[in-house]
Amino acid sequence: MTNREESYYGKHGEPRKFDPTFRGPIHNRNCTDVVCCVIFVIVILGYIALGTVAWIHGDPRKVVYPTDSYGQFCGQQGTPNANKAILFYFNILKCASPAVLINLQCPTTQLCVSKCPDRFATYLDMQYAYRYNKSYWEYYRQFCKPGFNNPKKSVGQVLQDEDCPSMIVPSRPFLQRCFPDFTTRNGVLTVQNKTTFKDGRGKTRNVTDLREAANGINSLLDAREVGMKIFEDYASSWYWILIGLVIAMLVSLTFILLLRYTAGVLLWLIIFGVIGVIGYGIWHCYWEFSTLRGKPGADVTISDIGFQTDFRVYLQLSQTWLIFMIFLCIIEVIIILMLIFLRNRVRIAIALLKEGSKAIGYIMSALFYPIITFLLIAVCISYWAVTAVFLASSGEPVYKVMPTQPNCMYANLTCNPETFNKTNVTKVCPGSQCTFAFYGGESLYHRYIFILQLCNLLVFLWLVNFAIALGQCTLAGAFASYYWAMKKPADIPVCPLFSSFGRAIRYHTGSLAFGSLILAIVQLIRIILEYLDHKLKGVQNSFARFLLCCLKCCFWCLEHFIKFMNRNAYIMIAIYGKNFCTSAKDAFFLLMRNVVRVAVLDKVTDFLLFLGKVLIAGSVGVLAFFFFTRRIPVIQEEVPSLNYYWVPLLTVIFGSYLIAHGFFSVYAMCVDTLFLCFLEDLERNDGSPARPFYMSGSLMRILNKRNKGAATVSGQ
Numbered sequence: 001m002t003n004r005e006e007s008y009y010g011k012h013g014e015p016r017k018f019d020p021t022f023r024g025p026i027h028n029r030n031c032t033d034v035v036c037c038v039i040f041v042i043v044i045l046g047y048i049a050l051g052t053v054a055w056i057h058g059d060p061r062k063v064v065y066p067t068d069s070y071g072q073f074c075g076q077q078g079t080p081n082a083n084k085a086i087l088f089y090f091n092i093l094k095c096a097s098p099a100v101l102i103n104l105q106c107p108t109t110q111l112c113v114s115k116c117p118d119r120f121a122t123y124l125d126m127q128y129a130y131r132y133n134k135s136y137w138e139y140y141r142q143f144c145k146p147g148f149n150n151p152k153k154s155v156g157q158v159l160q161d162e163d164c165p166s167m168i169v170p171s172r173p174f175l176q177r178c179f180p181d182f183t184t185r186n187g188v189l190t191v192q193n194k195t196t197f198k199d200g201r202g203k204t205r206n207v208t209d210l211r212e213a214a215n216g217i218n219s220l221l222d223a224r225e226v227g228m229k230i231f232e233d234y235a236s237s238w239y240w241i242l243i244g245l246v247i248a249m250l251v252s253l254t255f256i257l258l259l260r261y262t263a264g265v266l267l268w269l270i271i272f273g274v275i276g277v278i279g280y281g282i283w284h285c286y287w288e289f290s291t292l293r294g295k296p297g298a299d300v301t302i303s304d305i306g307f308q309t310d311f312r313v314y315l316q317l318s319q320t321w322l323i324f325m326i327f328l329c330i331i332e333v334i335i336i337l338m339l340i341f342l343r344n345r346v347r348i349a350i351a352l353l354k355e356g357s358k359a360i361g362y363i364m365s366a367l368f369y370p371i372i373t374f375l376l377i378a379v380c381i382s383y384w385a386v387t388a389v390f391l392a393s394s395g396e397p398v399y400k401v402m403p404t405q406p407n408c409m410y411a412n413l414t415c416n417p418e419t420f421n422k423t424n425v426t427k428v429c430p431g432s433q434c435t436f437a438f439y440g441g442e443s444l445y446h447r448y449i450f451i452l453q454l455c456n457l458l459v460f461l462w463l464v465n466f467a468i469a470l471g472q473c474t475l476a477g478a479f480a481s482y483y484w485a486m487k488k489p490a491d492i493p494v495c496p497l498f499s500s501f502g503r504a505i506r507y508h509t510g511s512l513a514f515g516s517l518i519l520a521i522v523q524l525i526r527i528i529l530e531y532l533d534h535k536l537k538g539v540q541n542s543f544a545r546f547l548l549c550c551l552k553c554c555f556w557c558l559e560h561f562i563k564f565m566n567r568n569a570y571i572m573i574a575i576y577g578k579n580f581c582t583s584a585k586d587a588f589f590l591l592m593r594n595v596v597r598v599a600v601l602d603k604v605t606d607f608l609l610f611l612g613k614v615l616i617a618g619s620v621g622v623l624a625f626f627f628f629t630r631r632i633p634v635i636q637e638e639v640p641s642l643n644y645y646w647v648p649l650l651t652v653i654f655g656s657y658l659i660a661h662g663f664f665s666v667y668a669m670c671v672d673t674l675f676l677c678f679l680e681d682l683e684r685n686d687g688s689p690a691r692p693f694y695m696s697g698s699l700m701r702i703l704n705k706r707n708k709g710a711a712t713v714s715g716q
Contacts, residue, residue: 022484022684023484025477025480025481025484025500025503025574025575025576025577026575026576026577027503029503029507029577030507030577031506031507031508031510032507032508032510032511032573032577032578032579032580033508033510033511033513033514033579033580034510035510036510036511036513036514036517036580037509037510037513038510039513040462040466040509040510040513040517043459043462044459044463047383047456047459047463050387050452050455050456050459051383051386051387051390054387054390054391054394054452055390057390057394058389058390058391058392058393058394059390059393059394060389060390060393065085065176066086066087066110066112066175066176066177067087067110068081068087068110068111068112069109069110069111069417069433069434069435070417072112074086074087074112074176075112075176080146081112083114084112084113084114085112085114085176086112086113086114086115086116086173086176086177086178087110087111087112087113087176087177087178088110088111088112088113088116088117088143088165088171088177088178089108089109089110089177089178090108090109090110090111090162090164090165090166091108091165091166091167092108092169092179092180108162108433108435109145109162109165109433109435110435111143111145113142113143113178114142115173116171116172116173116178117143117168117169117170117171117178118170118171119168119170120167120168120169120170120191120194120197121140121167121168122166122167123140123158123159123164123165123166123167126140126164140164140168141164143164143165143168144163144164144165145162145163145164148163148164150163162433167197169191169197170191229643229644230643230644230647232643233642233643233644233647233648234647234648234651236640236641236642237628237640237642237647237648240627240628240639240640240648241648241651241652241655244620244623244624244648244652244655244656245652245655245656245659247620247623248616248617248620248652248655248656248659248660249659249663251616251619251620251660252612252616252659252660252663252664253367253663255612255615255616255660256357256360256367256663256664256667257357257360257361258357259353259354259356259357259608259612259667260354260355260357260358260361261354263350263353263354263357263608264350264354266608266611267346267350267353267604267608270607270608270611271335271339271346274335275332275335275336278328278331278332278335279332281324281328282325282328282329282332285321285322285324285325285328286321286325288318288321289318289321289322289325292316292317292318292321293318295318299317299318299319301317301319342596342600344702344703345596345597345600345601346600346604347702348597348600348601348699348702348703349597349600349601349604349605350604351696351698351699351702352601352671352674352675352678352699353604353605353608353671354696354698355674355696355698355699356479356667356670356671356674357667358696359479359482359483359670359674360666360667360670362482362488362489362492363478363479363482363492363496363497365497366475366478366479366497366666366670367663367666369471369474369475369497369666370471370662370663370665370666372471373467373468373470373471374662376467376470377464377467377468380460380463380464380467381460381464383460384456384457384459384460387456388453388456388457391449391452391453391456392449392453394449398414399414399415399416399417399420399434399435400412400413400414400415400434400435401413401414401415401420401425401429401432401433401434402432402433402434402435408428408429408432409428409429410425410428410429410432411429415434416434417434417435420433420434454524457524457527458520458521458524461519461520461523461524462513462516462517462520463516464520465515465516465517465519465520465523466512466513466516468516469512469515469516469566469570470501470504470505470512472566472567472570472571472669473500473504473508473512473570473571473573473574474497474500474501474504474574475497475500475666475669475670475673476500476570476571476573476574476575476669476672476673477496477499477500477501477503477504477574477575478496478497478499478500479669479670479673479674480571480574480575480673480677481493481496481499481500482496482674483673483674483677483678483681483694484677484694485694486692486694500574503574503577504573504574507577508573508577510579510580511573511579511580511583512570512573512580514579514580514581515566515569515570515580515584516566518562518566519559519562519563519566522555522558522559522562523559525555526552526555526556526559529548529551529552529555530552532548533545533548533549533552536548565584565587565588566584567669567672568584568587568588568591568672568676569583569584569587570583571587571672571673571676572584572586572587572676574673575676575677575680587676590676590679590680591676591679593679594679597675597679598675601671601675605668605671605672609664609667609668612660612664613657613660613661613664614657616656616657616660617653617654617656617657617660618653620652620653620656621649621652621653621656624648624649624652624653625649627639628642628645628648628649629645677694678695678699681693681694681695682695682703687700687705687706687707687708688708689708692707693705693706693707
């Protein structure tokens with residue numbers, strides 16, 4: 001070893017020494033990171049306790065069901081609202097507020113009713129009708145406050161006290177709330193075939209005023225019809241969607257198995273295709289440059305014309321095409337030089353991709369392990385969502401002042417609806433309402449709801465990352481068993497996936513929890529930064545925005561680096577059974593000693609797998625497009641009648657991509673594991689009879705190495 005090599009290895013750890021007893025993943029191992037394992041178990045028990053407390057104090061009906069201005073549920077059994085399941089707004093015209101979209105509250109009295117109004121009327125009309133049509137009055141009175149039966153009370157006083165709505169509008173229930181029943185006839189917006197109506201003060205208003213008041217809500221009403229059609233499409237095409245996803249699964253499996261034969265050809269075709277496309281771009285830029293050169297006005301420089309919003313102006317300049325040509329030439333030269341100097345490393349990457357396909361062929365059960373990971377994550381998501389809802393619904397109703405005029409000094413302050421009309425708020429801010437805002441309270445428990453929600457989120461991220469880590473460690477152990485088998489497949493252990501899963505759970509729960517916790521903390525910080533960024537969007541402090549942007553960028557990079565290091569640490573844990581920190585250090589130094597190979601393999605693998613996912617999703621999507629648009633004559637009659645053919649089409653494409661991603665994630669883990677084992681193999685062994693290489697014959701040929709003795713790796 002030269003002095004330069006000694007210095008390099010000294011900085012990045014010592015190469016792995018030969019161990020005659022090493023035959024793959026170590027079976028005689030001890031529990032690692034026991035303290036973290038104990039903490040992890042305690043946190044899970046605490047998480048269960050948190051869910052129990054939230055279940056005791058929370059009530060999801062507070063989130064699911066509408067609440068009137070007095071904080072009572074609409075439709076709640078055992079209350080006066082038992083038969084009144086729909087929320088009615090006294091004056092829908094006051095609902096032109098962003099708060100409507102956030103929590104469906106607006107600055108007007110809200111009342112639980114049994115059905116929505118089906119006609120236009122004002123309270124002035126109803127008072128007049130009281131003298132001549134008592135039944136009409138009784139109909140209107142059901143939308144007044146409970147117990148009100150004083151039609152002789154002055155109209156002004158009734159409207160000021162909001163005993164009754166100033167008007168009622170034909171409405172229909174949506175999300176258990178009454179919203180105007182908009183219809184469009186001949187391109188004209190109407191409500192019950194009317195385009196105008198009278199408000200509570202007798203002023204003639206246009207239906208578009210209601211549209212503006214319920215802006216956003218109306219879009220939800222329109223979306224309901226679209227949603228019903230989409231549901232019908234799913235109901236009639238679910239069988240064919242399922243067939244499309246099964247086809248995607250079979251294509252993904254076939255693609256992975258064929259990579260052992262096509263990876264090299266496919267990758268070199270892509271590389272030379274990119275070189276050809278860039279070469280054509282250079283020629284085109286030169287042709288444009290030659291054509292424009294000498295033309296009047298084309299020789300003007302970009303600096304002379306300055307910034308132009310119409311970018312087509314720049315395409316009329318010869319200098320623009322010259323810049324494009326120089327830029328493409330630089331890229332072309334870089335790619336060609338990289339291929340010349342890194343060709344062996346690219347060949348190594350291709351050989352490992354082929355070897356990964358071969359390994360999966362021997363351990364087919366690994367392709368279906370993502371189902372276990374998916375189920376674990378689904379349980380985590382469900383528990384987190386339920387706990388979050390119960391926590392959010394804990395506490396007593398909180399009421400806040402919602403003014404109708406801007407610059408009200410009492411806006412968003414807490415209030416008491418029973419005594420609100422006797423306070424000074426209604427005089428200072430006329431028209432203000434004391435409306436229900438949310439469920440909370442001033443007790444010690446409710447003050448820490450936000451902290452409990454953060455804890456809920458942190459543990460959720462921890463558990464999700466643990467489920468992913470468990471899968472990575474399990475797969476790594478199985479594929480390492482394949483690599484370190486001298487005679488393949490004879491020496492591959494029985495049930496390598498199940499054995500690896502048992503080792504990971506029994507001995508390394510603490511290590512997996514340790515790595516998952518580090519990643520979860522970084523992800524929580526990123527979520528908090530995103531929340532702060534959302535809150536500071538209206539702030540003019542440019543330094544704060546810049547600092548926040550830098551922090552977001554740094555933590556994004558940190559999260560991806562930790563994911564990369566955790567992945568390789570789990571591989572080392574699966575092989576050697578050491579604790580997380582030692583495994584992460586060993587993996588880092590091993591990768592740093594082979595940094596160029598790592599970069600090439602990482603990019604080649606990522607690009608090939610991305611291409612495979614797009615190819616599978618695209619091919620299945622094209623097949624689905626021809627099927628659902630009735631362009632396949634043989635099975636034309638089998639196609640269901642659809643409102644929107646793109647509904648099952650997009651479902652098939654998205655589902656195919658997810659299925660391909662699940663299969664290819666196993667393949668990527670296989671290649672990464674084989675790569676680390678390959679690097680260890682190079683450091684441990686020299687091809688002698690006592691220290692034979694475990695790598696495939698193709699890898700040995702690329703590196704000009706061979707096993708000199710009788711011991712050879714079979715299955716190559």
